[in-house]
Amino acid sequence: MMSSLLKTEWLKLKKYWAFWLMTGIVALTYPGINYMMYNEAYKNNLNDKTMGPILRMIPNPFTFPDVWHTVSFVSSFFLFLPAVVVIMFITNEYSYKTHRQNIIDGWSRNQFLLAKMIDVFIVSLVVTILYVVVAFVLGNVNMGQKEVNVWSNTKYIWLFFLLTFSQLSIAFLIAFLVRKAFIALGLFVFYFFPLEPLLVALGRERANDAGRYLPLEISDRMIPIPRMFISNETQWKSLVSQANLHIVYSIILTTVIWVICFWINKKRNL
Numbered sequence: 001m002m003s004s005l006l007k008t009e010w011l012k013l014k015k016y017w018a019f020w021l022m023t024g025i026v027a028l029t030y031p032g033i034n035y036m037m038y039n040e041a042y043k044n045n046l047n048d049k050t051m052g053p054i055l056r057m058i059p060n061p062f063t064f065p066d067v068w069h070t071v072s073f074v075s076s077f078f079l080f081l082p083a084v085v086v087i088m089f090i091t092n093e094y095s096y097k098t099h100r101q102n103i104i105d106g107w108s109r110n111q112f113l114l115a116k117m118i119d120v121f122i123v124s125l126v127v128t129i130l131y132v133v134v135a136f137v138l139g140n141v142n143m144g145q146k147e148v149n150v151w152s153n154t155k156y157i158w159l160f161f162l163l164t165f166s167q168l169s170i171a172f173l174i175a176f177l178v179r180k181a182f183i184a185l186g187l188f189v190f191y192f193f194p195l196e197p198l199l200v201a202l203g204r205e206r207a208n209d210a211g212r213y214l215p216l217e218i219s220d221r222m223i224p225i226p227r228m229f230i231s232n233e234t235q236w237k238s239l240v241s242q243a244n245l246h247i248v249y250s251i252i253l254t255t256v257i258w259v260i261c262f263w264i265n266k267k268r269n270l
Contacts, residue, residue, distance in 0.1 A: 009115050023126060034071050055228060064150045065148060068139075070135075071135035072163075076220065076223060083188060090176055124165040125161070162247070
């Protein structure tokens with residue numbers, strides 16, 4: 001039955017133009033924004049009187065092995081793009097009543113939702129592959145003649161996948177609850193951009209950094225800010241030390257999200 005679910009969902013994704021459009025946008029955005037960060041945040045600041053001495057004290061964050069960390073951090077800011085695909089894909093199931101047709105065709109409710117989880121997994125995998133390609137190319141471009149261990153920091157590959165899957169699961173939950181594409185997109189984008197960043201900032205200033213427990217921030221902190229972006233070394237070391245704990249939080253949160261989805265799917269009317 002699993003092979004049937006995979007085949008059906010792939011056929012849906014293959015014919016879904018928005019999936020390929022967003023994949024193309026991400027494929028252009030990831031190398032573009034990372035190359036811009038390399039030029040504007042690192043290369044052009046090496047001769048700056050303030051930033052130059054700090055940047056020279058750290059290894060080039062855009063060469064191996066640090067590029068895996070840097071590119072995963074920068075790329076994480078654009079996860080709202082694949083989230084749009086997830087939201088549109090699940091809300092279309094309800095708009096066009098294809099979820100009912102799947103049940104009529106013999107799927108159980110759990111199989112339908114498992115198929116949707118597969119969709120989120122596929123999108124997360126595609127995004128992660130794009131990240132790997134960008135990091136690998138950028139790392140090679142900046143490596144020069146120096147001998148380095150290219151694969152020593154590749155833990156960030158699976159961390160980026162977990163980050164992507166976790167945040168796309170949040171987008172899925174919103175779309176699954178709301179069912180209406182426009183409303184779900186509005187809610188997710190509003191929460192992704194102004195609301196949660198504002199709450200995180202307020203929590204950092206007034207509530208002992210309570211914002212670290214907010215849904216998106218939980219997974220964001222698995223990949224701490226690279227050293228080049230933060231001048232306070234003590235603060236940076238604190239963020240790095242918290243990363244492992246946030247891996248556990250992210251796994252728990254993502255599991256809870258899907259448990260809630262399966263429970264609601266079992267109880268709600270078709």
